[in-house]
Amino acid sequence: MQGAATAAIAWPGLAGARQAAPQSRLFRHGVASGDPRADRVVIWTRVTSPAGATRVRWRIGTDEKLSNVVATATVQSSPLRDHTVKVDVPGLAPGRTYYYAFDADGDTSVIGRTKTLPEDSVDRVRLASVSCSNYPAGYFNVYRCVANRADLDAVLHLGDYIYEFANGVYGDGADSGRIPLPAGEATTLADYRLRYATYRTDIDLQAAHAAHPFIAVWDDHEIVNDAWRGGAPTHKGSEADWRVRQGAAYQAYLEWMPVRESTASGMRLYRDFRFGRLVDLLMLDTRGLRDQQALLRDSIGVKAPDRTLLGADQETWLFNSLRRSQGAGTAWRMLGQQILFAPLAPTGTAPQNVDVWDGYPAARARVFDFLEREKISDLAVLTGDIHSSWAMDVPRNPFRGYSPQSGAGSMAVEFVTPAISSPPFFAEARYREASTLLRLAAPHLKYLEGDSRGYMVLDVDRKAIRADWYFVPTVEKRSDTETHAIRFVCERGSSRLASA
Numbered sequence: 001m002q003g004a005a006t007a008a009i010a011w012p013g014l015a016g017a018r019q020a021a022p023q024s025r026l027f028r029h030g031v032a033s034g035d036p037r038a039d040r041v042v043i044w045t046r047v048t049s050p051a052g053a054t055r056v057r058w059r060i061g062t063d064e065k066l067s068n069v070v071a072t073a074t075v076q077s078s079p080l081r082d083h084t085v086k087v088d089v090p091g092l093a094p095g096r097t098y099y100y101a102f103d104a105d106g107d108t109s110v111i112g113r114t115k116t117l118p119e120d121s122v123d124r125v126r127l128a129s130v131s132c133s134n135y136p137a138g139y140f141n142v143y144r145c146v147a148n149r150a151d152l153d154a155v156l157h158l159g160d161y162i163y164e165f166a167n168g169v170y171g172d173g174a175d176s177g178r179i180p181l182p183a184g185e186a187t188t189l190a191d192y193r194l195r196y197a198t199y200r201t202d203i204d205l206q207a208a209h210a211a212h213p214f215i216a217v218w219d220d221h222e223i224v225n226d227a228w229r230g231g232a233p234t235h236k237g238s239e240a241d242w243r244v245r246q247g248a249a250y251q252a253y254l255e256w257m258p259v260r261e262s263t264a265s266g267m268r269l270y271r272d273f274r275f276g277r278l279v280d281l282l283m284l285d286t287r288g289l290r291d292q293q294a295l296l297r298d299s300i301g302v303k304a305p306d307r308t309l310l311g312a313d314q315e316t317w318l319f320n321s322l323r324r325s326q327g328a329g330t331a332w333r334m335l336g337q338q339i340l341f342a343p344l345a346p347t348g349t350a351p352q353n354v355d356v357w358d359g360y361p362a363a364r365a366r367v368f369d370f371l372e373r374e375k376i377s378d379l380a381v382l383t384g385d386i387h388s389s390w391a392m393d394v395p396r397n398p399f400r401g402y403s404p405q406s407g408a409g410s411m412a413v414e415f416v417t418p419a420i421s422s423p424p425f426f427a428e429a430r431y432r433e434a435s436t437l438l439r440l441a442a443p444h445l446k447y448l449e450g451d452s453r454g455y456m457v458l459d460v461d462r463k464a465i466r467a468d469w470y471f472v473p474t475v476e477k478r479s480d481t482e483t484h485a486i487r488f489v490c491e492r493g494s495s496r497l498a499s500a
Contacts, residue, residue: 026107029197030206031100033114034214034258036154037273038094041114041213044258045102046084046200047077056085060100064111082193084255094119112210115153122276126151128212129456131158131219131384132419133205135180137171138475140204142420142455145472145482147207153275155212158384158417159219159338161257162195171423187245192252200256204478216257217269217283219338219385223249226355228292229311246288270314272321279460280325282318284337289314293354302351302359309360319370326376331462331492333379341381342392342414344442346399368396371411378492379412380465382458388425388450389469390416391488393496395444404443407496415467417456421475425450446497447486454482465490466500
């Protein structure tokens with residue numbers, strides 16, 4: 001295939017930290033891929049052009065020089081989608097590594113690498129789990145470390161890909177030059193688009209996207225802090241204003257993220273991914289469809305039996321998907337979601353945090369009822385949001401009918417990934433003090449570390465899930481240094497964690 005020379009990047013494992021790719025004139029926000037399936041994958045780029053529509057050619061092939069192209073076509077960018085280009089490439093082989101690039105107006109992008117999902121016969125899956133990338137709070141060294149890995153099948157981004165705050169509200173990038181645009185809080189479609197554009201200029205984020213397919217879902221800061229389906233505590237304006245803002249945030253997310261877009265009306269980011277007969281991954285939206293958080297210590301509001309965190313349609317979809325996975329004999333089920341799932345407040349007491357599943361006990365009870373009724377086993381909950389690292393057994397009631405020694409009573413396990421760059425959980429003294437009490441009071445809590453930023457790697461085979469936490473020493477300067485912190489293992493059939 002003849003075409004413009006493509007800017008090459010050194011693939012992970014070849015030479016340590018990757019250097020910045022040569023600056024492209026039109027493709028300044030890099031490339032990305034995501035939502036892989038066995039026969040297709042989404043590829044993404046953006047044309048940095050002040051003009052109107054631009055013809056863009058995409059290529060995908062089996063070698064990193066793209067000398068063996070297996071599919072190519074042209075598409076047209078448009079200002080109606082902020083000049084982003086997203087292609088759902090069909091007809092690919094399962095469990096295969098592919099390379100792709102974009103060309104336009106005599107310019108070309110870097111080559112990205114992606115991978116399709118395996119079909120039935122697969123022995124191992126390895127996933128990285130990340131969340132909470134805050135541009136002004138520090139450098140994206142975690143993304144660099146993830147980019148440097150050659151052993152990943154995909155990256156799970158569990159939310160807070162951007163933050164809506166004005167600079168200085170939650171991280172100040174004045175000294176580092178990492179000031180997110182626009183200058184104020186993002187509230188409009190133009191604002192959210194510009195905020196994504198700022199983040200996607202980061203070379204370490206670009207490197208992670210170019211190296212691996214992402215499977216992503218939003219949290220609250222892609223909209224506004226503590227968002228729910230009808231508003232947010234800091235949102236100023238009417239319900240109609242909220243609908244406009246929420247719709248703008250959703251549109252910008254779809255434009256800028258390599259996610260497959262649903263044809264259903266309304267917001268739908270929940271979806272599933274099948275890694276052969278080894279893992280069924282269900283990505284949940286615990287922000288856009290939820291009821292409003294109850295007032296802190298409002299026991300009546302918290303316990304209302306009809307309150308929902310997922311919304312009726314998503315809850316039904318979740319139960320049907322788990323039932324189908326168990327019936328198909330798939331080894332493991334995973335839930336990729338945002339907020340702490342395991343109970344922390346003793347039954348009958350008011351929760352200390354109503355923004356997590358503790359604040360929606362009726363919704364969580366319906367999940368537990370379903371797991372028990374359908375005998376759903378080998379379930380792992382993957383969580384972000386809280387800027388800290390946790391490992392927990394997940395019993396219905398950790399304080400009665402659960403044995404921390406044997407794990408009896410646990411129905412699942414939960415792994416929480418730390419932040420990429422947002423301030424760690426223990427940065428506030430009140431949380432550090434609370435965590436000391438929590439360690440003593442919560443028998444199902446096996447690990448809690450709230451001082452470090454980093455990521456997790458989930459190594460899955462038919463016998464066990466191994467969760468490894470990796471921490472970076474700093475976000476105040478660029479670095480690809482990381483340290484392995486700890487490993488926990490869940491053996492199949494046990495629904496409990498053991499340190500390793």
